[in-house]
Amino acid sequence: MFYSVLVTAALAVNAAATPFNTHVVHERRHGPAHGWTKRSRLQENAILPMRVGLKQSNLDRGYEYINDVSHPTSPNFGKHWSAKQIAEAFAPSEETVKAVKTWLAEAGFDDARVKLSQGLNWLEFNATVPQAEDLLKTRYNVYEHKSNGQPHVACESYSLPAHVQPHVDFITPTVHFDAKVEPVKSKRQLRKRQSAQANKPARVVKPGSWTGWLPKLGRMLPSRKSIIKELENCDEQIVPDCLRALYSFPQNTSANSENSYGIVEYTPEAYVPSDLDLFFANFSPAQVGDRPNPTDLIDGAVNQQTNKSFDFNGESDLDLEYALTLVYPQPVTLYQVGDLVEGASFNTFLDAIDGSYCTFEGGDDPTQDPTYPDTLPGGYTGPENCGGFAATKVISTSYGYNEADLTPFYEQRQCAEYMKLGLAGTTILYSSGDYGVAGNGNECIASNGSFINGDLGGTFNPSFPGTCPYVTSVGATQVKNNTNILTDLASGTEPEQACETVIFSGGGFSNVFPLPDYQADAVNSYLTNYPPPYGADKYNNSGTVRAIPDVSANGANYVIAIDGEFGLVYGTSASSPTFGSVITLINGQRFDAGKSSVGFLNPTLYANSSVLNDITEGDNPGCATSGFQAQPGWDPVTGLGTPNYPKLLELFLSLP
Known part of the structure; x- marks a missing residue:
């Protein structure tokens, strides 16, 4: 049985007697x-x-509780807990x-x-x-x-x-x-x-100044005529219909009032409304004028339109253009988090959707998280948002930290919140990273624990929150070069491999979280049958720790509208909202059938890996190595594989 370490103390407690006798x-x-x-x-x-x-109470039983409502063989599958039940249980x-x-x-x-x-x-x-x-x-x-x-x-x-x-x-x-x-x-x-x-001048937070990743811009397209919409050319450019063909899912036909999909963005990253309309005009004309509904502005957040460039608009434009298009007419909620001065963190967002998290296990960490009211000029002067914003049934976040950036207590505290969200029926998806086995910005870990340029070597640097066992970590694939996906799909040939264009799919093994039961067989099979050629000096090879990613989706050559033009972008930043869109469509089908949302995905996916397209080619280099290799079954490059909508839908509709 997986033993949760979520209640590990943040600071060493000296139990020696003090001068006060008792x-x-x-x-x-x-x-x-x-x-x-x-x-x-x-x-x-x-x-x-x-x-x-x-x-x-009962934090050590968190895995037991969430497994009870998430494992496909459990009679309580889908019987998610209310907020009151969660509060009382813990x-x-x-x-x-x-x-x-x-x-x-x-x-x-x-x-x-x-x-x-x-x-x-x-x-x-x-x-x-x-x-x-x-x-x-x-x-x-x-x-x-x-x-x-x-x-x-x-x-x-x-x-x-x-x-x-x-x-x-x-x-x-x-x-x-x-x-x-x-x-x-x-x-x-x-x-x-x-x-x-x-x-003191106001601190203007720029995209990428925190420890996270943004999509990579490949090249701008000279004109709209440069966009290739034919499915035979999805190896060169990915458009919404390419994703529908790759993963065999149709255009959505209806919205369900119980269903919901949330995309999280961090100020000053912002979408440009005219970019959405430019994208819709080319790929989904009925959506011209469509916007996230609602837009939840958390802790003084604004959808700023002052600074416009790929660095400021690339992430939000990408996430929303594809999420809105792929699940239309199902509305998408935008969680815009943080003011223009203080910025925001994942904890800022979690505080807003669960008021009890604001103080859980001692509260947020001011060395990592912003504090509100913001005392700097131009900052948000209202109280910190603690609760008041509803959690959608699927939440995709295209940002991340290196696991080594944060303390174990910080990560364990946050991971417990993802467990509670899973208990409530929410699917949490995070990008796995874009630097292969290296961390953000191509950083690896030196022998003294500091970060060094990955070109110089060092220890592999896994990402967080993906390594939390209650999160579904999403890696990246690409269509193989010179591949006609229609021909391959018709013949039963897999048209994708691990992404090796501009970015490399993040993957590896945690140094904080133990191996969950649902993943144990898959990880042990990989390490036994395809042992990586590295020792403990390169990665945690104990076979007893959480491994990522869990799944993957295409992350290369996405056509997006950006600041009035079209360009190609790359990253697990694209993979996560795409996978989240597929799960949102499945939730819609389950709601139409009178069932609940799918909630925490991992136990069901690892127990039924055949519902995913196994990716067996490619690697994710970093830290002066070739990284890990994609292999049959689960691997720390593309996880269990990419979505196969008909198989996923059949599986989840067969469950209670």
């Missing part, structure tokens, strides 16, 4: 977070909004709530002062500085951020009674730099901070 150190950090400087002791008349994160036990409340009452915080959060996992109360310091056997200080003078309250360690510690995950504000508490300040301090902010 207390043990719960969390400790070594110095302030990056960019912060300790300034002074916190004034005693400040009021601290204390939050005690209660140890949640809520702290009555014993935990009672133990912590009793401790607080004995310290002078009676029930009238202590509130249990709606998500059932936090106790909230206000305390003066002396009360909080006595409660946690600590001392609070004011820290200041060097970039803008932003103050923050934190301590260096805190302690809990030994009998209470097993019931608590985190307490804030303490050692974490995620809650921006506003202490009482002198007028001089206030003027200093305001001056620092006024003189």
Whole structure:
């Protein structure tokens, strides 16, 4: 049985006894977070909004729960959970709530002062500085951020009674730099901070400045007449009908009100409305004027039209032109995330579709995630969006991190949220990356843990969130050169191979997440029958870790309308929304039949791999190697293969 490590502690806990006889150190950090400087002791008349994160129940059973509603042999397949069921399943036990409340009452915080959060996992109360310091056997200080003078309250360690510690995950504000508490300040301090902010130019976030990937532009087409729409030429240019032919799915004929498809974009990436119409005019005339409906603007997001170039518009134009066309007339929701100053992260999006995630396992990480209100000039000054946006039944994201960019705790916390979304019936798809076995920007991992140029070698650098076992990771294929797909499809010959044009399909083995049961046979078969010619110095070859991608779809030579012209683009950025469109069409058929959405895909796909087109040619080089090789069955280049719509539809309609 796959054992979830989602509750691994973020920080080492020193359980040695402190000078306070009944207390043990719960969390400790070594110095302030990056960019912060300790300034002074916190004034005693400040009021601290204390939050005690209660140890949640059953996170170690997450895989069991999601397998129960996602495995094709389960009698509960498709019986997805409500938000209330999910909250209650992972809520702290009555014993935990009672133990912590009793401790607080004995310290002078009676029930009238202590509130249990709606998500059932936090106790909230206000305390003066002396009360909080006595409660946690600590001392609070004011820290200041060097970039803008932003103050923050934190301590260096805190302690809990030994009998209470097993019931608590985190307490804030303490050692974490995620809650921006506003202490009482002198007028001089206030003027200093305001001056620092006024003189600080707004940080304009540019596409690609975070650790992610954008599609690669091959070449611009000289005119519309250069677009090749004939299916015989899909090896040169991919248009919507090429994808329909490759994967045998028809044009959609109707929309179902229960069905929904979401595309996630991060400001300042933005689609250009006139580009959508230019694309529709050429490939789906009935859609001219069609737009994402609705467009969910999260944390001050805007669909900016000031900066226009491939870097600013390429990703959004690509995702929406193909998603809208392939599932039409089914509406597509655009989740536009983050303001123009602070930007956004995956956690920003997850906060917005699940309010309980804002504080889950200690909340977001300000070294990786933006904090709102944004104090920089021009930033979003409203409160962080915690909930209020509905999750669609399929969510595709064409961005990603290197797994090595983030801490294991950060990744495990986020992965738990993908598990909960899967329980609720949402399919989560992420691109696997465009640099083969290397990470974003062709970076590999040096022996000392730093990043080096992949041309110099180094250890393989897998992507995240794809390595989360509750995500479906999508790699990239291409039509083989000089191939007529109609001839190949008619003869039963596979017309695609792993993508080796401009980009290479991301794939490899996690250094954080264990091997899930649903994938074990496929991964072990690959390692046994086609052992890669590398040792542990190149990748995690233990055979006990999660491997990616799970599936793939075409990612080369996509024709898109971009800033009033047409061009060819490449990347798993194209593969993920294409695969998501196929699943959305299948969901529509299931809803029409009175069934639920398919939800988490992986257990069903690995148990029925014949419903995918096996890709057996190509590789994904990187880190001065040829990477892995595509082979019969699953491989860490193209996964189980590309979609075969009739087989997928037959399978999913046969399930409850």
